[in-house]
Amino acid sequence: MAPNAMAKPTCVNDYEPLAKDRLPKMVWDYYAAGANDMLTLQDNTRAFLNPICVAPSALQKMAHPDGEEAVSRAVAKFGSAMVLSTYSTTPLETVIAQGGPDCSYWFQLYLYQNRPVSADLIRRAEAAGYRALVLTVDTPMIGRRLPDARNGFHLPKPWRLANFPPETRILTASQRAALAAKATSDVVPGTRVITEDLSNRTDSTLTWKTAIPWLRQVTNLPIVLKGILTRADAELAVAHDVDAIWVSNHAGRQLDTVQATIDALRDVVDGAAGQLEVYCDSGVRTGVDVFRALALGARAVFIGRPALWGLTVDGEAGVRDVLGILQEELETSMALTGCASVADIEPQCLTMTLPSNL
Numbered sequence: 001m002a003p004n005a006m007a008k009p010t011c012v013n014d015y016e017p018l019a020k021d022r023l024p025k026m027v028w029d030y031y032a033a034g035a036n037d038m039l040t041l042q043d044n045t046r047a048f049l050n051p052i053c054v055a056p057s058a059l060q061k062m063a064h065p066d067g068e069e070a071v072s073r074a075v076a077k078f079g080s081a082m083v084l085s086t087y088s089t090t091p092l093e094t095v096i097a098q099g100g101p102d103c104s105y106w107f108q109l110y111l112y113q114n115r116p117v118s119a120d121l122i123r124r125a126e127a128a129g130y131r132a133l134v135l136t137v138d139t140p141m142i143g144r145r146l147p148d149a150r151n152g153f154h155l156p157k158p159w160r161l162a163n164f165p166p167e168t169r170i171l172t173a174s175q176r177a178a179l180a181a182k183a184t185s186d187v188v189p190g191t192r193v194i195t196e197d198l199s200n201r202t203d204s205t206l207t208w209k210t211a212i213p214w215l216r217q218v219t220n221l222p223i224v225l226k227g228i229l230t231r232a233d234a235e236l237a238v239a240h241d242v243d244a245i246w247v248s249n250h251a252g253r254q255l256d257t258v259q260a261t262i263d264a265l266r267d268v269v270d271g272a273a274g275q276l277e278v279y280c281d282s283g284v285r286t287g288v289d290v291f292r293a294l295a296l297g298a299r300a301v302f303i304g305r306p307a308l309w310g311l312t313v314d315g316e317a318g319v320r321d322v323l324g325i326l327q328e329e330l331e332t333s334m335a336l337t338g339c340a341s342v343a344d345i346e347p348q349c350l351t352m353t354l355p356s357n358l
């Protein structure tokens with residue numbers, strides 16, 4: 001037996017090559033890709049070489065047949081929060097049914113110009129027990145992910161976009177006309193979904209003045225904006241009475257060269273001025289990363305790909321292990337800096353760590 005063939009992963013990065021070995025190239029590349037030259041993607045992890053929830057990532061059954069249900073069970077046992085993607089391969093009701101009292105579920109939204117389709121998703125999320133809506137604001141269109149273009153990325157059979165009943169039509173009549181040359185149909189495809197198609201279907205004209213009042217009209221759930229990177233946008237979020245903001249560069253998958261979130265976090269927290277909660281993701285790979293984000297003012301930290309790696313390697317147990325490793329590493333960081341509780345983690349703690357630009 002090769003010496004490491006059966007070695008148990010001992011840190012989150014150990015899961016990455018194990019997941020890569022198990023997945024078809026097209027699926028691996030879709031999960032792994034950043035935009036263009038992937039500079040921001042690389043910078044995310046570099047900048048972090050500096051409490052723990054699961055970010056929304058689409059199409060999880062490609063990683064493991066138990067998909068979002070396995071992630072849900074893992075998060076429920078770990079006792080944190082899971083944010084479910086609009087583009088889940090499991091219906092939102094089924095995902096939350098796997099949970100328990102010790103965890104929280106939020107629903108991530110991509111809004112459509114055809115608002116009744118979005119309103120219906122929101123009503124279902126509310127009825128099922130989701131406690132917040134996370135509006136992703138960094139994806140008016142999809143980033144240039146070159147591996148996906150080269151691989152002809154599509155959602156393999158038999159998986160489908162399970163939050164949309166078959167034959168859901170999500171384009172308005174004018175969008176349908178504009179896309180007629182490009183798309184054969186605006187019915188949410190059961191299979192062979194490509195991400196560019198999906199982004200053609202979202203509303204790329206959202207503004208502060210239109211999106212937030214519309215959401216407030218249709219729901220009483222707290223609204224979180226995901227994809228905030230500047231102090232100015234944090235200030236606007238306060239002015240528009242948003243409940244929380246989420247510092248994210250979408251794992252480096254949208255605008256390449258945008259800065260790493262750990263470098264943007266301090267300014268955004270300043271802009272929020274204690275008026276709303278700030279969360280952070282993109283590049284979190286160790287408990288020290290979590291510690292640094294908390295020290296800079298994040299209230300919670302989310303992981304995207306590490307959960308997909310754990311899911312790929314060992315389903316629910318793999319996701320639980322990834323979360324457990326991060327938690328243990330965070331506790332070590334706290335003990336070594338004299339923090340008895342998460343509330344003790346404050347900016348001064350960072351004087352003991354390397355600056356994020358090393």
Ligand SMILES: Cc1cc2nc3c(=O)[nH]c(=O)nc-3n(C[C@H](O)[C@H](O)[C@H](O)COP(=O)(O)O)c2cc1C
Pocket residue numbers: 030031032044055056057058085086087108136226248249250251281282283284302303304305306
């Ligand atoms: C494969 C993949 C799919 C994603 N799908 C979504 C999505 O459906 N909605 C969304 O808001 N963000 C999506 N994201 C972004 C994640 O929510 C999160 O911001 C990011 O993955 C965090 O960075 P990390 O992967 O470095 O931990 C996706 C990310 C990946 C890698």
Ligand SMILES: CC(C)CC(=O)C(=O)O
Pocket residue numbers: 058087139142195198199250253
């Ligand atoms: C289907 C995509 C729009 C999901 C997404 O946000 C992503 O791939 O980054």
